[in-house]
Amino acid sequence: MNRRLIDNNSSQRLRRIKLFLIDYNEILKSILLDLNGINTKKYEHYLWNIISRYRYNIEGVIPIIPLVINDSRIKMSLNLILRSIASDIITSYYLMCFYDNKKAPTIALRNELDILSTEHIIFLKGVKDIELDRKKSKVFEDELINLQERLFNNDGKIKNKKELRKTSEDVYLEILKEFNSGKFITEQQKIDTIKKISPNTDLKELYARYKYYSQFQHFNLMSKRIIENDLTVNIESFDIILRNLVESIEYILLISDLSNKKHIKELKRIMYLLD
Secondary structure (H helix, E strand, C coil), X not given: CCCCCCCHHHXXXXXXXXXXXXXXXXXXXXXXXXXXXXXXXXXXXXXXXXXXXXXXXXXXXXXXXXXXXXXXXXXXXXXXXXXXHHHHHHHHHHHHCCCCCCCCCCHHHHHHHHHHHHHHHHHHHHHHHHCCCHHHHHHHHHHHHHCHHHHECCCCCEXXXXXXXXXXXXXXXXXXXXXXXXXXXCHHHHHHHHHHHCCCCCCHHHHHHHHHHHCCCCCCCCHHHHHHCCCHHHHHHHHHHHHHHHHHHHHHHHHCCCCCCHHHHHHHHCHHHHC
């Protein structure tokens, strides 16, 4: 099949985004090096782990951009990574709803982190059950034991969301009670919670782009047409994701209350590349 070329404006825009991401990722590496080894009492290090995920995903995006310029259908691979970034941005804002740098760490924040861990726990239990190599299985088993006290009931079953939230502050329990069904916290539940706790945080556009990228994750009868569509919506969505990513990182650094704000200035300095 012939490759699907893109127009000159789209090509130039993608090249500009690539330059931005190369510079931006170098700053992220510097930030993560500076944060490495710092002990935190308010769970900031978990938010820093989200910055690490941004950095690794950006590393994957950069080499894909020239491939998309050469054949627009390769956007499917690009969009799957952008979906992951969009999901992490939503999660970062969700967790920051439970964070207050002027107070002791909220119990609710720890509990929400535990709920996010349950998906991994279910995976670990599944691997432990099917792993034929006992040496590898022992590693998974040890990790499960370390999490046993907080995440498991006495009968060995993983606690559900309501059970894990039992010790959260009353103000959060009231807000979260309608989201106790299901095993995991969905992106929609995160968005709805953010609206209730932090109504000034508008993630409507971000969530719409997350849903757009989700169309590329699974096969359906429209898959071929979606892949072959032009890049107009894709580049529009790419811009929105990147601007939300920038705001998410700046917010994480600000609430971490770091004495050195140089990184925020550096991040703002290269924003012109997105204009």
